């Protein structure tokens with residue numbers, strides 16, 4: 001029998017309570033106590049993965065080493081526990097149904113009627129257990145997306161209810177996250193929504209073992225007692241999760257509340273030495289005590305929703321802490337800028353990042369921003385489409401190829417300096433068909449980017465269909481924009497830089513997916529360091 005213990009995290013009352021952060025914080029604490037742990041997200045929507053979703057729907061699409069397009073919570077998991085996740089760490093209803101339907105078509109069900117119970121719930125259970133079995137983790141934390149009571153969450157709730165009994169006592173545990181609202185008119189914290197939410201869990205046959213209460217004000221003993229009494233848990237199992245200025249403080253708050261100890265005791269696991277959190281604490285102390293302050297512009301077309309560029313924002317926080325520098329991020333909508341207003345828009349901004357993206361909308365604004373920072377020696381980091389815009393701008397304004405473009409934006413350009421990758425030419429389906437996941441890249445010694453990484457061979461994650469067109473390589477090199485990173489197998493250009501410029505680097509990959517608290521990404525760290533010299 002497997003010795004892996006399972007923790008199921010559910011949410012009630014409302015969405016956006018921070019289940020992902022609580023799951024990641026608990027994982028961090030268990031890991032800091034020496035346990036091997038991973039976190040999985042079950043998403044109740046029908047898309048096979050979020051790769052086809054507009055960022056306005058669910059925020060950024062995160063990409064794992066093995067090339068899975070996943071929910072952005074997996075980014076939090078990696079940033080907190082500093083371990084790569086995989087395709088198995090994110091499962092959607094769409095994927096569950098797809099597997100079951102494929103099995104039905106193969107005839108695997110031997111003439112049986114295929115139903116939500118047991119076939120869908122069995123497939124959910126199989127996916128949960130898969131992680132523990134495959135990698136032999138001590139603890140698997142499974143976060144169930146959505147809010148209890150939602151129709152679409154029901155099969156998941158039923159599956160974990162069954163799992164609890166199959167796994168036997170002390171092998172699994174339910175953590176339920178709710179909200180304790182504060183009514184300012186009466187100056188009171190209200191527990192009723194929590195009671196109702198636990199009632200919904202009970203109707204589904206689940207008694208939560210631990211309640212994490214999100215609140216804007218501290219919970220006094222009376223409130224904790226009340227929740228314990230009405231929700232059938234002991235006082236130690238009522239955990240306060242108060243609003244904090246940075247998500248990275250949550251593990252320390254959860255430690256104060258002894259969430260890790262309560263969980264370990266309930267799972268009958270030894271509560272050994274104090275968690276090792278020195279690096280984490282140092283990170284927070286540097287973050288909260290900055291000696292400098294800078295402002296970076298983030299140019300993108302989804303800037304209204306902060307979650308669209310989550311990993312970039314978090315990478316800048318990591319880099320800020322390393323440099324003990326407060327990084328203000330000014331979002332700049334790429335559709336609202338042009339050559340006429342760019343100088344005004346970038347006033348007070350010391351460096352820009354041009355964000356990844358797809359399609360024509362907003363591209364000309366991004367190109368105008370690149371032109372301005374290139375000509376004015378302002379630090380620039382271009383990510384994926386951001387790098388492609390830098391290439392197009394250089395071709396148009398330095399090489400004099402006036403109609404230069406990406407063939408993604410213009411099919412008729414006579415100068416497709418960014419072109420569809422060879423392997424993409426026959427691809428018609430949209431889902432999961434980009435160049436995805438980690439690929440190696442060789443860095444040219446003596447380049448700026450070599451100085452940044454201090455490494456010749458790197459691995460970075462990708463998510464794109466278009467690439468630099470190598471027919472133009474010589475012209476770019478001669479004019480001063482240098483390809484300084486290549487895929488060793490295919491020769492694809494992965495990094496471009498302008499050595500004459502103060503700091504001008506474009507990368508075809510996404511460095512933001514690999515920046516973590518204990519391992520901040522060198523590109524962001526160096527970018528912030530350069531700007532903080534101002």
Ligand code: GLN
Nearest residue numbers: 356357384385464465466
């Ligand atoms: N649309 C571009 C491509 O597919 C860039 C993608 C991105 O920025 N992630 O190549």
